[in-house]
Structures are given as structure tokens and as C-alpha cells.
Amino acid sequence: MAPSNMVSVLEKCLVAPPPNTVQEKSVPLTFFDLPFLHCPLIHHIFFCNYSHSTSHFTSEVIPKLKDSLSLTLKHYFPLAGHLMVPCDSSKPKIYYTDGDSVSLAIMESNQDFSYLTSNIARNCDEFYPLVPKLPPSVSQPSGTILAPLLAVQVTLFPSTGISVGFTFQRVPADGSSFHGFIRSWAEILKCGNDEALIASETLPHYDRSLINDPNALESIFWNQIRKKKFEGAQPLYAPANNVRATFIMHQSDVQRLKKMVSEKCPKLSHVTTFTVTCAYIWTCMIKSRKASGEEIKENDLEHFMFGADCRSLMVPPVPPNYFGNCLVYCIITEKTTQLMQEEEGFFIASKLMGEAIRDKLHDNKKDGFLNGAEKWVTEFEGLNPERLVGVAGSPKFAVYDMDFGWGKPEKSEVVSIDASGSISLNECRDFKGDLEVGLSFPKIKMEAFATIFANGLIAAKNAYF
Secondary structure, eight states: OOOGGGGEEEEEEEEEETTSSSSEEEEEOTTGGHHHTTTOOOOEEEEEOOOOOOIIIIIIHHHHHHHHHHHHHHHGGGSSSSSEEEEOOOOOOOEEOOOOEEEEEEEEEEOOOHHHTTOOEEGGGGGGGGSOOOOOEETTTTTEEEEEEEEEEEEEEETTTTEEEEESSSSSSOOOHHHHHHHHHHEEEESSSSSSHHHHOOOOOOOOGGGGOOTTTHHHHHHTTHHHHHHOOOOOOOOOTTEEEEEOOHHHHHHHHHHHHHHEEEEEOOOHHHHHHHHHHHHHHHHHHHHHHHOOTTTTTEEEEEEEGGGGGGGSOOOBOOOOOOEEEEEEEEEEHHHHSHEEEEEEHHHHHHHHEEEEEEEOOOGGTTGGGHHHHHEEEEESSGGEEEEEOOOOGGGEEEEESSSSSSEETTTHHHHHHHHHEEEOSSSOOEEEEEEEEHHHHHHHHHHHHHOOOHHHHHOOO
């Protein structure tokens, strides 16, 4: 792990919604939420430029951070509450009572801000001091567990920058909802009030009756999930000596890959930026394993999983500002040896992804995207985690459009991919239409990936210049 002297404490406090603004409330978990009960924590850091001194930060920024976070939590009260997990067979729920709060750590770092915000391979350990620690769960005398849902850490790099880090339980919200919270906090911090947020009509909806469950998935999932003991927040355990790097998929690269797939698979209807980008990254990852010396067996299987927002697919449709989980998942499986083929592996992956999206989201009629959903939990548990790649983030979240008052972020890093094996995916900061892909590997594997990634795009450019 990184040396602890990289950061020092300026202040630690608890931030609650303003007194008497939110009554005691509980929010039930839907069948979209329950599968994430045992999910690892998510860690996300935003880096922003900031050219002022520590004294300026202490006097001008810290009070605004606390006040704006408090005001934001008035609208996003579940994040200040707890996940309540009873000791009996009762279903968990999110519970908030007046005075519940979020842990806020305000730190100062002597690390190299420019190094941390670059795209080159950087030691993963150097990011962990910037990740907030979620307070431990508390067991009540009844045996019920109360688990905090969110922790925040703001770290100053004097005269250089600020990082805003989040650690959160995955149960209460999907990426769309959580980024809505971050965007709201950024806006309130910048404006000094919540008037624009209220006027925008994007305040979160918590009405769980919006989620219809005609197939009784909630009961099915709970009967499967409750067999495993709830352990609460677990520390971030990542492989030692990993590095993280960011790779840019330029719009011109994506267009060439699309053209290649369309010519090779003319009947494939769903050839999108997402499908060709993920297919290309996935196959480069698989090839880099062999190139870095990993053993590849004949019958090894690879898995790729991604979620799609299904608010608009629900009957009736769920509003975009519904706060909770509302994702449908696609899981693709193929033999390693098939995906390792030079060009053919990329075409196979693109075809599998395009067909999965078509079948799941576009060819189904009323509630058809939930066909087979009762197998989600057991299907996921049956996958080999060492051969599973997921996607964290989405270009639709527009992370570089956020502004905490210091301009758009310099860099966004999803630190939890170090342990999950996922890739992070978001829009590029400086060039519209380009994509940033974040990866975390051992150094030798990252070097192999970088070579395979670059050579493949050069070959595509030479063929489709």
C-alpha cells in the first residue's frame, strides 16, 4: 500500500442534511437493488485544477464544501442514511432518521498532481490515500446491521489541484443516479444554493411503486441472496504492484472499427460505438494475457458483462430521475482461443455484443428485456471472476461536464477497477466523440496491452485510412 505520509488530515467531520428538513424515512429495495447487497464498494475520484494555497482552501473552500454537501443531502437523504439488514429473514431496506450523516474527510497531499492525472501507467497504490474510508457497520442489540452508504474525501494539492473522492455502497443507486447526486452537489457548491436544482425539475424520485414486478423477481432474488451473510463494507483489496493507465479511443479509430465490422458482418444491425469499443478492448485484454506469459488453456471461457439503463423500457416508463437501480444486464461468454484470433477475435466479440444488445433491448416486446431475469443472480455467481470483465461508467454520465466551481475536472478515475477487473469507460475530457478507457493490470501485462492496442489501431488505419 502507499505510504501514509502522502496525505495529512486537515479536518474530519460528519455532514448531515440541515436539521428538520427530512423526516424519518425508509426506502425499500426493489429486485433491481437486491442483487447488489454483497457487491464490493465503488471508489471514484475526480481531480480538479486549483491554484490557491492551503490557507485560502481552509478559509474559503472548506466551509462551502460542508454547507453545500449538507444542502445536497437534503435532496439525496438515503445516502446519509443506512442500509438496514435485519438478522431474520426480513428484507433489507434503506433507513434514514434525522441527524444521520455522511463522513467527510478533508486532507492535504504532497503527491504529484500532474502524475496522478496523466494517462501513463501509474502505480495504483498512489491513489488509495485519496479514497475515503466508509465507516464500519454497526450491529444493534437486536442483531440488525446498520451499514453506512457513502463517504467523501476532499484532498488538497496546494497551489495545484483538488481531488474529490467517493466511496459508496452499490445497493442504493446505479451509476446514473449516483452521478446525478455528484452533479447536484457540484452545482450547489458552485452556485451557493439549491435554487437552480429545484427549478431544473431533476430532483430525485424515490417512489419504489414505479418499479413493476409482475414476475415476483424481488422474492426470487431475496430467497437466493439471503443465504449469504451480509459482511458490510470491505476494504479495497487490489493485486500488489498493479498500475493503472488511460487509453484514448479516438472517434476516427471507432469509425474505422465500425466499418470493419459492418463489412465483415453485414447482417449485424447493432454496430455502435459501445459495441466496437468494448469488443476491441476486451480482445486486446485477452491477447495481452498470453503476451505477458499467462497460461491459456484450450477450454477456458471469457465473460464480458455490461448493464443498460432500462428506465425507458419499463411499463409504464420510469422517469430518468428515478433514484435507485434500474439496469438490465447482458453477459457474453466465448472461448478464449476464439477471441485471441488476430482480426477474427474482434469480429466475434463485436458480433456477440451486437446480438446481445439487440436481443435484450431491441427485439423484445412488453417487459421482454426481463425474460430470464430470475437467473441473474445464479448466472453471475457461476462465472469465473478471473475471466470476467465488466464496464464501470458510461459516456452518458458526462463526467467532464461537472463543475464544482473550479472548472471541469482534469481527470476522472474509477479506483475500484483495481480489484474488480472491470474497465472504466467515459467520454474524453478534451475532444468530443473520443472515449477514455481506464485499465488496471500488472505492469508487464499493461505493457503488452499497450502494444497490442496501438498496433491494432495502426493496422485498422492502414486498411481504412
